[in-house]
Amino acid sequence: MPGISSGRIMSARTLRSAADLAEAGLLPNAAVPAVERVGARYSIAVTPAVAGLVDRADPADPIARQYIPDAAELLTAPHELADPTADEPFTPVKGVVHRYPDRALLKPLLACPVYCRFCFRREAVGADGGVLGEAELEAALAWFARMPAVREAILTGGDPLMLSPRRLGSILGRLSAMPHIELLRVHSRVPVAAPDLVTPALAEALGALERPIYLCVHANHAREFSPAAMEALGRLQRAGVVLLGQSVLLRGVNDSAEALEGLFRAMLRARIKPYYLHQLDPAPGTARFAVPVEEGRALLRALRGRVSGLAWPTYVQERPGGAGKVPLGPAYEEA
Numbered sequence: 001m002p003g004i005s006s007g008r009i010m011s012a013r014t015l016r017s018a019a020d021l022a023e024a025g026l027l028p029n030a031a032v033p034a035v036e037r038v039g040a041r042y043s044i045a046v047t048p049a050v051a052g053l054v055d056r057a058d059p060a061d062p063i064a065r066q067y068i069p070d071a072a073e074l075l076t077a078p079h080e081l082a083d084p085t086a087d088e089p090f091t092p093v094k095g096v097v098h099r100y101p102d103r104a105l106l107k108p109l110l111a112c113p114v115y116c117r118f119c120f121r122r123e124a125v126g127a128d129g130g131v132l133g134e135a136e137l138e139a140a141l142a143w144f145a146r147m148p149a150v151r152e153a154i155l156t157g158g159d160p161l162m163l164s165p166r167r168l169g170s171i172l173g174r175l176s177a178m179p180h181i182e183l184l185r186v187h188s189r190v191p192v193a194a195p196d197l198v199t200p201a202l203a204e205a206l207g208a209l210e211r212p213i214y215l216c217v218h219a220n221h222a223r224e225f226s227p228a229a230m231e232a233l234g235r236l237q238r239a240g241v242v243l244l245g246q247s248v249l250l251r252g253v254n255d256s257a258e259a260l261e262g263l264f265r266a267m268l269r270a271r272i273k274p275y276y277l278h279q280l281d282p283a284p285g286t287a288r289f290a291v292p293v294e295e296g297r298a299l300l301r302a303l304r305g306r307v308s309g310l311a312w313p314t315y316v317q318e319r320p321g322g323a324g325k326v327p328l329g330p331a332y333e334e335a
Helices: 018-021 031-041 063-066 132-144 167-175 201-209 229-238 257-269 293-303
Strands: 096-100 104-105 150-157 183-188 211-218 241-249 273-278 314-319 323-329
Touching: 018 031, 018 167, 096 132, 104 132, 132 167, 150 167, 167 183, 167 201, 167 211, 201 211, 201 229, 257 273, 257 293, 293 314, 293 323
Parallel strands: 104 150, 150 183, 183 211, 211 241, 241 273, 273 314
Antiparallel strands: 096 104, 314 323
16 A cells, blocks of 8 residues: 555554454454454454553443454444444545545545444445545545635545654645645544554654644543553653544543543543544444444533533534534533
């Protein structure tokens, strides 16, 4: 895959099959045939960093639940959609999603260091990487250049921090040089899922830009903030990158006031401002992770006054048909 540090992506230590997971003690041997069927449809990848966080003695481990495939993924509920955020209708050129007037997404690749079992792009992301070719990338950047109303460029994917520092720096530099682009944002799982990829060269590439840059770190449980993750996050902060946190409300992972409090406090300790708590997007085979909105509101209501306002994210849900995010509350009655 051009521009990707392929040696690190293809590391033999990353677990990429049911057999790999069973050998590592992350999957019962009896579950291997079912997970092989899951793997034929949805990519599997569990990094050494993630595997090291899993409590193998806990069958309900919240880290394992996020990353270890389950046969239920092949069951599609009636309400689930292949493209739940409706990226496709808002794609003017390949790799670009333009849903809001003043900002747009750029997806330079569709590879990730890990594949979350609840991902709303799980039908698109995978081991082949979906990297934009040179002509496709030039077309995407040309689109940004001729859209003066777009003030914020958001790199997502896939995971943009899978790109080599040179490639990532080049893309961000091109965007930063456009007079109308005021902000740059990158969404990534890398700092917590593959912190070894946050090298000094990568931090330098992010910190050497003419525009403010924000990194949204996706984490769903306090235990994801390992010592290695904290070191990677510190490296980014020292380079001048502002860190925000985004999470998904997930059954069996963070669906208690205690788990959410732990997650948000862990973010603050890492100097990350909790930004968004997402209601689960209805991607196929993700029903086992769903938490009803009213339950989510009750969880956040339980945290009001229990945690600092700095720890409070906006609870949001994507509206159907790609109409964008709406805040869900909770609401409070007047005294």
